[in-house]
Every structure is written in C-alpha cells, then in structure tokens.
Amino acid sequence: MEFKELPPVKEQLMKCVRCGKCRSVCPVFAEIGNETVAPRGHVFMVQMLRDGTVAPEQKVYDHLTNCLMCETCSINCPSGIDIHELNAAARSYIYEHNPSLAKDLIFDTMWTNPAYLKNAVRMAWGAQASGAQSLGRKLGLTKLLPGDLPKAEKILTGIPFRSARKQVPAVSPARGEKKYTVGYFLGCATDLLNPEVAKATIDVLTRNGCEVIIPADMKCCGLPHIANGKMKTAQQLAIENLKAFRQYDLDYIVTDCASCSSALAAKNMALLLGETEHRDEARAFAAKVMDLTYFLIHILDVRPPANAQAPKVRVTYHDPCHLANAQGITDEPRELLRRIPGVELVEMTDANRCCGGSGTFSITHYDLSMQILDKKMDNIEAADADLIATCCPSCMMQLRHGVSRRGLQNDLVHPVQLLSQAYQMSKGSEMKAAL
Numbered sequence: 001m002e003f004k005e006l007p008p009v010k011e012q013l014m015k016c017v018r019c020g021k022c023r024s025v026c027p028v029f030a031e032i033g034n035e036t037v038a039p040r041g042h043v044f045m046v047q048m049l050r051d052g053t054v055a056p057e058q059k060v061y062d063h064l065t066n067c068l069m070c071e072t073c074s075i076n077c078p079s080g081i082d083i084h085e086l087n088a089a090a091r092s093y094i095y096e097h098n099p100s101l102a103k104d105l106i107f108d109t110m111w112t113n114p115a116y117l118k119n120a121v122r123m124a125w126g127a128q129a130s131g132a133q134s135l136g137r138k139l140g141l142t143k144l145l146p147g148d149l150p151k152a153e154k155i156l157t158g159i160p161f162r163s164a165r166k167q168v169p170a171v172s173p174a175r176g177e178k179k180y181t182v183g184y185f186l187g188c189a190t191d192l193l194n195p196e197v198a199k200a201t202i203d204v205l206t207r208n209g210c211e212v213i214i215p216a217d218m219k220c221c222g223l224p225h226i227a228n229g230k231m232k233t234a235q236q237l238a239i240e241n242l243k244a245f246r247q248y249d250l251d252y253i254v255t256d257c258a259s260c261s262s263a264l265a266a267k268n269m270a271l272l273l274g275e276t277e278h279r280d281e282a283r284a285f286a287a288k289v290m291d292l293t294y295f296l297i298h299i300l301d302v303r304p305p306a307n308a309q310a311p312k313v314r315v316t317y318h319d320p321c322h323l324a325n326a327q328g329i330t331d332e333p334r335e336l337l338r339r340i341p342g343v344e345l346v347e348m349t350d351a352n353r354c355c356g357g358s359g360t361f362s363i364t365h366y367d368l369s370m371q372i373l374d375k376k377m378d379n380i381e382a383a384d385a386d387l388i389a390t391c392c393p394s395c396m397m398q399l400r401h402g403v404s405r406r407g408l409q410n411d412l413v414h415p416v417q418l419l420s421q422a423y424q425m426s427k428g429s430e431m432k433a434a435l
Contacts, residue, residue: 003092012081012086015079015080021076022038022039022073022077022083023035027356028066028067028068031371032066037066037067039067039083042067045063045064046086056097058094061094061229066365067087069361070321070322072354088227088231089231092232095230103229107233111188111225118192121193155397155398157404163195164192164199167199170213173206175209176209177209182251183252184254184255186214187256188221189259189393190393194414197414198256200419201416201420204302204419204420207423208296208300216244219237219241222235234272235272235273239278246285251288252295253285255289256292256391256414261291261323262323264285265289265326266287291327291329292416293415296419297336304422304426306341307426308426310340311342313342314344314387316346316351316388317333317347317388317390318351318390318399319390321352321354322392323391330352340419346385348383353376356368356371357369357373362398362401377402377403380399380402385410386411387418388411389414391415396414
C-alpha cells in the first residue's frame with residue numbers, strides 16, 4: 001500500500017489541532033526542547049512528506065528517529081492521534097527511498113533468522129568470555145565501530161552461554177490437572193539474553209495447570225523492524241508467526257516481554273496486516289495474545305504459597321512503555337508482586353516514565369538515551385529498594401546499565417522470577433531439594 005493510503009496517514013493527520021499537549025509529556029522533547037523533536041513536529045513532518053513539501057531524504061529520517069516510540073504522546077493526545085504509527089509509516093517510506101546494506105543485513109537477514117541471530121549473540125558472548133571486549137576497549141578498538149556503537153556496546157553485558165531454547169523443552173506438560181494449552185511466544189531478548197525469565201515463566205505456568213508449547217518456527221515479533229523503517233519485513237515476520245502458531249490448538253498465547261505482546265496485540269497486527277488477506281487470521285491470533293502478568297492475574301488467578309520461606313525484599317517496579325502505554329497494563333504486575341510472600345512493593349516516582357532504552361534506541365542514540373535514563377535512575381535511587389522489577393528485556397538491559405554506571409547494587413528481575421522462587425521455596429515443593 002502506498003504511503004499516502006496507509007490508514008494512519010490517510011485518516012489521522014488532519015486530527016492534529018496543534019495544542020502541544022504531546023510536547024509536555026515527551027521524554028525526548030524534555031531533553032532537547034526543540035520543536036523538530038516534539039511529537040507535534042513529527043506530525044508536521046509526516047504531513048509535509050505526504051504533500052511532497054519535503055522529500056523522503058535521510059536527513060528527514062534522522063529527525064524522525066529522535067523518538068522513542070514509547071507512545072506517551074499517543075495516549076495523551078486529545079485528538080486520539082496514533083503519533084507513533086505516523087512516525088513508523090514515515091520511517092518506512094523514507095527508508096524505501098534510502099536503503100542501507102547494513103540495515104538490510106541486520107534486519108532482513110540476521111534478525112529474521114533465529115539461527116543467525118543466535119550465532120551473532122554467541123559471538124558477542126565469546127568476546128565477553130574471552131576478554132576480547134574489555135581488551136578492545138582498553139586498546140581503543142571499539143572506537144572504530146560505527147555511529148554510537150563505541151559507547152553503546154557497554155550496554156550488552158552478562159550474555160549467557162546457553163539460550164532459553166537450549167534449556168527448556170518445546171512442550172512442557174501441565175503439572176496436575178491440565179487447564180489450558182498455552183503457546184509461549186519466546187521473544188528474542190528473553191531467549192538469548194534472559195533465559196532465567198523463560199525458565200521461571202514455564203515453571204509458573206506448568207505449576208498452574210498449563211501445558212506450554214514453544215513453536216519451533218516462531219520468529220521475531222517485528223517491533224525492532226518497525227522502529228527501524230522495515231515495515232515490510234515486520235509484515236512478513238507477522239505472517240510467518242501466524243503460520244508457526246496456527247498448527248496448534250491453543251487456548252492462549254502468552255509472552256513475558258512487553259514489546260512482544262505489544263507487537264502481537266490487535267492494534268499493531270491491524271497496522272501490519274489489516275489491509276491484507278491475512279486480516280481475519282491476524283485478528284483471531286491477536287485475540288489470544290496476552291501479557292504474562294495479565295494472564296497470571298486474570299486467567300489463572302495465581303496464589304503463591306503462603307508458607308514460602310522467602311526472605312524479605314523491597315522491590316520497586318518500572319512500567320515498560322510497551323506495556324503501560326501500548327496496552328494499558330499497569331496494575332497486574334504490581335498485584336502479582338503484592339501476592340508474592342516476602343515482597344514489599346515500593347513505588348518509585350514517575351514509574352511510567354520511559355527509561356530511554358526502547359530497543360535499539362539506546363544503541364543509535366546513546367547520549368540522548370543516557371540523559372533520559374539518568375532521570376529514571378534518580379527515581380530508582382530515591383525508592384531505596386533492593387530489586388528493580390520490570391516486564392521488558394530491553395528495559396532490564398537499559399536499567400542494568402544504569403545501575404552499573406552509578407555503581408549501585410540493585411539487581412533486575414521480572415516479577416515472574418520472584419513468583420517462581422516463591423513456589424520453589426514453599427514447604428513441600430518438589431523443587432526445594434534442588435535449591
């Protein structure tokens with residue numbers, strides 16, 4: 001479909017009344033203070049692209065990438081404009097006129113092939129394990145990397161040797177009476193960087209009567225591609241994921257990653273496939289997709305064992321933008337934490353303020369990302385908690401980097417990890433002896 005005919009561009013541009021409400025809530029505008037980076041400025045830019053006032057040039061793309069895609073502007077827009085969708089559509093349109101071999105290799109070749117992506121992460125693990133990464137920094141070799149990578153490579157630390165897929169079975173039967181058959185959308189970051197979250201997810205689901213299936217042919221959710229102007233690739237990934245999951249008779253599809261559940265939800269699937277022959281299947285697929293914490297609270301109504309021998313721990317919670325803004329899910333992670341024995345939930349100020357990570361944004365805009373992160377870290381420090389919990393691997397990576405930069409001792413966890421630990425530490429648990 002042509003750029004001008006895309007629903008966000010065709011139906012939403014004229015809704016903007018120039019009120020400026022979006023400027024008051026935008027994390028990027030708060031740091032730069034220039035109208036060109038304000039959401040309203042991006043709306044103007046998309047309109048000029050549509051009307052041919054400006055050409056689809058790289059410098060226009062660069063202006064539009066000063067945006068976290070955090071959707072804060074969209075949920076606060078009085079006119080109901082999906083500004084992030086306009087921005088994504090414009091990036092894709094401009095990229096088609098300014099293709100990049102490097103981006104094609106990363107997003108069309110490596111990031112669409114799980115084996116290639118796994119090998120790339122394995123190479124990064126090798127660089128860390130062998131000391132090559134540290135040596136490269138000391139010798140100044142990392143400065144030869146393009147763009148912001150000389151700074152941003154420090155964010156990716158603690159890469160595990162084995163991915164989640166290497167540690168968990170494709171099918172995990174329910175323990176006791178089976179209640180549901182659940183498809184587990186195991187996102188790239190959870191699989192390759194946070195396998196302990198995947199193991200905790202399967203542990204909790206199977207304990208609560210769920211058979212858990214991880215489709216072998218599942219691909220990336222496509223959100224990184226949307227953010228980087230690769231809308232057509234994201235569409236193809238969505239189609240392949242429909243195919244991967246359709247072979248199973250699933251009651252629900254759950255994911256522990258806020259970005260994945262946002263990408264697979266009805267709104268984004270409609271953006272990608274709403275004007276295609278896959279529209280009806282995409283709608284049916286999205287109807288089964290659910291964030292893990294929402295599923296645990298509203299469907300399973302999990303009740304952790306009260307006799308768990310869990311130590312007292314103060315936990316503060318950070319709202320991922322793709323969970324709080326994109327899906328309106330804020331209460332469920334907190335309710336889950338409150339139900340876990342030993343956990344004291346300590347709210348930080350502005351818990352729903354973006355951490356500045358936003359997937360690849362912290363890599364392409366490192367300095368700006370760190371400015372936004374610093375404000376988040378101020379609030380985390382003030383909360384004086386032992387642990388920082390969040391439901392997004394990208395946020396976990398960004399906040400872990402923030403902890404490191406400040407020399408703090410806080411660890412990052414997904415709420416499901418604490419829940420799994422509570423089960424394992426309960427009296428009579430079959431797993432207690434393994435601890």
